[in-house]
Amino acid sequence: QVRGRDNVGAKMDSMELEREKGITIQSAATFCDWEATMPATGEKEKYAINIIDTPGHVDFTIEVERALRVLDGAILVLCAVAGVQSQTTTVDRQMRRYNVPRISFINKMDRPGANPWRVINQIRQKLKIAAAAVQVPIGVEDDLRGVVDLVRWKAIYNQGEKGNQVVESDEIPAEALELAKEKRRELIEQLAEVDDEMGELLIMDEDPTTPQLANAIRRATTGLKFSPVFLGSAIKNTAVQPLLDGVCAYLPQPAEHKVTAHDTSLPVSAPPVELTPASAAPLVALAFKLEEGRFGQLTYMRVYQGTMRKGQFIYHARTGKKVKVPRLVRMHSNEMEDIQEIGPGEICAIFGIDCASGDT
CATH class of the missing domain: 3.40.50.300 (P-loop containing nucleotide triphosphate hydrolases)
Structure with missing residues (x-):
């Protein structure tokens, strides 16, 4: 209750x-x-x-x-x-x-x-x-x-x-x-x-x-x-x-927290790469939840490595395409706060990106 x-x-x-x-x-x-x-x-x-x-x-x-x-x-x-x-x-x-x-x-x-x-x-x-x-x-x-x-x-x-x-x-x-x-x-x-x-x-x-x-x-x-x-x-x-x-x-x-990921430039059989939560490192983020919002699909992301910025192009590992981050927000329940960038270890949400839950 x-x-x-x-x-x-x-x-x-x-x-x-x-x-x-x-x-x-x-x-x-x-x-x-x-x-x-x-x-x-x-x-x-x-x-x-x-x-x-x-x-x-x-x-x-x-x-x-x-x-x-x-x-x-x-x-x-x-x-x-x-x-x-x-x-x-x-x-x-x-x-x-x-x-x-x-x-x-x-x-x-x-x-x-x-x-x-x-x-x-x-x-x-x-x-x-x-x-x-x-x-x-x-x-x-x-x-x-x-x-x-x-x-x-x-x-x-x-x-x-x-x-x-x-x-x-x-x-x-x-x-x-x-x-x-x-x-x-x-x-x-x-x-x-x-x-x-x-x-x-x-x-x-x-x-x-x-x-x-x-x-x-x-x-x-x-x-x-x-x-x-x-x-x-x-x-x-x-x-x-x-x-x-x-x-x-x-x-x-x-x-x-030890987190590993697969480097897509390496063969599938290659061992996973350990991520470092540094702002200057290449961006690695996971889409863990999708939600239909007032302004379209809202994608919840956890950033593990690097920095995500509003307006930047990010690489979608599953499709192999580059997509632009049109709007970056920090959530407080159903309220949103527009932000310019977010660093490793943080949780944010993105509008306007076509992806599935579990995508990186």
């Missing part, structure tokens, strides 16, 4: 039917800039995040398949009450098929009956992946006020009318202290099973430093061996900001 208190629905659900039913039917792209607090250093760093919001309903699972082909990392969203459902296992299989690292977010922590620890056990048992909470909640159900960051060992509160004011404290509240100590130990134990450095520290009975713990989570997550679990409530805007920090800290950047 995504319909908000204003009875309008989520911003990313732009179709009339989506707003009427309160579900996501088609995937939608957007982007944001985020100044993240990095747990390994404690410093703030600026990131540009490209986001594709996909449906959760099993009937529209092909939309998830399309999106996962072009993603460097994903957030697996679970309900704190319902836990791992049948569609969760379907999405898990799709993530494994495309080797997409994931962090997990247990949403709806403000609902009666919310039990994140049961959900984490389900992730381990049903999805067969090592997982542990990197946060514990402060308050339960309607009294949810924030979370304790187990990596940085700080209490994070959301204050203000819409939860936009994030307040950090070095003092862990007494109600969450014992649980936080227990779950931090559990986090270290789960990491020790998949990361050699953490395993050695556990054997030597040494407590890892914050950078050691953060780096171990990142190594295990990008290595597809572990999923850090975040907790919060999207509708109350509680603990959403630490989740974005986690996206920047634990999921791979485009430069870290």
Whole structure:
């Protein structure tokens, strides 16, 4: 259920039917800039995040398949009450098929009956992946006020009318202290099973430093061996900001994701060429979704290498023809922002190009 208190629905659900039913039917792209607090250093760093919001309903699972082909990392969203459902296992299989690292977010922590620890056990048992909470909640159900960051060992509160004011404290509240100590130990134990450095520290009975713990989570997550679990409530805007920090800290950047392509100038039997996400390199982009828009066919593209510019001619690998980019836009749900160029790792959309899904 995504319909908000204003009875309008989520911003990313732009179709009339989506707003009427309160579900996501088609995937939608957007982007944001985020100044993240990095747990390994404690410093703030600026990131540009490209986001594709996909449906959760099993009937529209092909939309998830399309999106996962072009993603460097994903957030697996679970309900704190319902836990791992049948569609969760379907999405898990799709993530494994495309080797997409994931962090997990247990949403709806403000609902009666919310039990994140049961959900984490389900992730381990049903999805067969090592997982542990990197946060514990402060308050339960309607009294949810924030979370304790187990990596940085700080209490994070959301204050203000819409939860936009994030307040950090070095003092862990007494109600969450014992649980936080227990779950931090559990986090270290789960990491020790998949990361050699953490395993050695556990054997030597040494407590890892914050950078050691953060780096171990990142190594295990990008290595597809572990999923850090975040907790919060999207509708109350509680603990959403630490989740974005986690996206920047634990999921791979485009430069870290190994992508290969076939060079059409070489024989078919030639080994694939590894792409480098450099702006000056030759352009390589993948059309992963087609949509009939108000101005004709809208083609969603993921740029892997090089720079795509408005007005330039690009080579269509399947047809062998050169085509012109008449209009280049950046999407925010059904809204468009005209741009002049876009670089590696970014997602954009093009009008006026005749191509098929999967073309390069």
